[in-house]
């Protein structure tokens with residue numbers, strides 16, 4: 001039976017303010033999981049993998065780092081961390097990937113057979129991890145989807161030990177108004193049609209994507225949120241004209 005619609009135009013005026021955003025987000029990702037990777041690659045012209053690689057570089061991994069990739073989806077960032085840790089020596093630990101949409105995890109498991117991840121079905125707002133148990137926490141294209149991003153940042157801070165790093169990869173919009181207008185034409189008018197056609201999606205996932213980016217907190221608010229959660233030396237690294245930003249914060 002096809003998945004019923006999750007988003008309509010009135011909810012998409014500000015999807016972050018929708019009371020049951022959490023349940024809607026989960027239903028949406030469960031429905032698009034099988035075609036998620038293909039749409040990512042095609043609609044970013046394969047740049048999504050480069051953005052993830054940059055996030056791994058900014059984590060400045062050490063051989064014994066314990067890495068937790070939250071909202072891991074189909075495992076792309078976790079696998080990049082696992083590959084990078086492997087190059088650092090035999091002491092490397094297994095990367096933990098956590099996502100609250102169960103349907104994403106079998107895909108991640110299949111893809112990561114050569115670089116196994118420890119995959120858990122769990123929530124960014126209540127990570128199944130002890131205080132101070134991780135050296136790196138990452139979240140790629142996930143923070144915008146959680147119902148309470150500030151609470152998620154506090155949860156990331158809780159599980160990180162001193163010296164730990166938080167890496168947040170998230171879509172943003174070009175600062176230049178002409179570039180922003182051109183990008184939004186593609187993002188709001190073209191991508192929803194082509195991505196919906198490729199996935200056969202009925203939930204409105206690819207209308208939610210541009211609207212959730214356009215209505216999400218801006219870059220300075222994101223950095224303020226990380227600081228308020230207890231992170232220091234917070235910085236942003238914009239990529240590809242600012243359509244994607246990697247934020248990094250440290251635990252002193």
Ligand SMILES: C[S@@+](CC[C@H](N)C(=O)[O-])C[C@H]1O[C@@H](n2cnc3c(N)ncnc32)[C@H](O)[C@@H]1O
Nearest residue numbers: 029071072073099100101123124140141142145
């Ligand atoms: C856009 S996908 C990103 C997946 C992956 N990180 C990547 O780079 O492709 C967002 C993911 O966030 C997950 N997610 C959203 N809210 C979550 C939450 N509160 N806890 C755990 N996962 C969540 C969704 O299930 C989905 O798999």
